[in-house]
Amino acid sequence: MVRDYTIKSLLQEGMNILNEGDFKTPLLDAQLILCYTLSVDKLYIYTHPNDKVNVETVDKFFEFINRRREGYPVQYIIQKQEFMGLEFNVAEGVLIPRPDTEILVEKVIEIVDNSLLKGKKRINIVDIGTGSGAITLSLAYYLKNAFVYSIDISKKALDVAKENSKKFGLEDRVLFLEGSLFKPLSTLNLDNNIDVVVSNPPYIPTDEIEKLQIEVSKYEPRTALDGGEDGLDYYREIVKDLSKYLTDNGVIAFEIGYNQGQDVKELLVNSGLFKKIEIIKDLSGHDRVVVGENLCL
Ligand SMILES: C[S@@+](CC[C@H](N)C(=O)[O-])C[C@H]1O[C@@H](n2cnc3c(N)ncnc32)[C@H](O)[C@@H]1O
Missing domain, CATH: 3.40.50.150 (Vaccinia Virus protein VP39)
Structure with a gap:
């Protein structure tokens, strides 16, 4: 298994895995999980597509993606949900x-x-x-x-x-x-x-x-x-x-x-x-x- 990932290739791979399941928003889910794993916001992902990601972070990301593939809610993974313009912990x-x-x-x-x-x-x-x-x-x-x-x-x-x-x-x-x-x-x-x-x-x-x-x-x-x-x-x-x-x-x-x-x-x-x-x-x-x-x- 390839473990040499950039931000862009990791996001793509996460989305591909979720695409195999019956998920409504595979790209968004993979983005949210990647942002959470890297502790960065979405803008960072798009402005640093070629940054290399270290092996521990890659492993963590796939662990979350696999949980998501089993149907575990993305909000429980990232422990947040926006509501009425406020960011709630969940x-x-x-x-x-x-x-x-x-x-x-x-x-x-x-x-x-x-x-x-x-x-x-x-x-x-x-x-x-x-x-x-x-x-x-x-x-x-x-x-x-x-x-x-x-x-x-x-x-x-x-x-x-x-x-x-x-x-x-x-x-x-x-x-x-x-x-x-x-x-x-x-x-x-x-x-x-x-x-x-x-x-x-x-x-x-x-x-x-x-x-x-x-x-x-x-x-x-x-x-x-x-x-x-x-x-x-x-x-x-x-x-x-x-x-x-x-x-x-x-x-x-x-x-x-x-x-x-x-x-x-x-x-x-x-x-x-x-x-x-x-x-x-x-x-x-x-x-x-x-x-x-x-x-x-
Ligand atoms: C549908 S959720 C709503 C949660 C939140 N208000 C929201 O809108 O996201 C219903 C909530 O009612 C709580 N609940 C269930 N039975 C209850 C009871 N007998 N008395 C008070 N709360 C109860 C549950 O623990 C749960 O948090």
């Missing part, structure tokens, strides 16, 4: 933030910016199912008056989210709480004091999980995916407690599965808590977010 055991979730965050920001919440000294937000902190921390970053109670049942997720809160300097405006759904709030005197509840809960129907791409079904945490028989368990549980925690003008914003819009909307209609309930679609035209609010001006 780790195995914690859901990788998805671009679709940006639709949820953008909607919450839009609602706050166009309502009386914008002028409030402090808005209390609860994020159920923190994961890497993607929703919690981007809301805290872009909404300067937000304080986020950020709950997850997974200690591993909370550890990563805390790391990210330090990275972005947001520790003062987030309280991380370990536990299930609203339970960790029970001693904090927050009844009817929450302005926004936001959640991207596990929503894949149990039987569907094995049918997902191998990256997700084999390597991402099941506790972040499994929404019960019809995928709606978490929505039912969360909606039950909204009247206890939301203010009169409180907002609920959920990410949902591509075909769950009507079901989740119905749960919110039946709660009787919201004047306006909206289903928002993603760029592929699928249901992606459901929002209930009374703030519409």
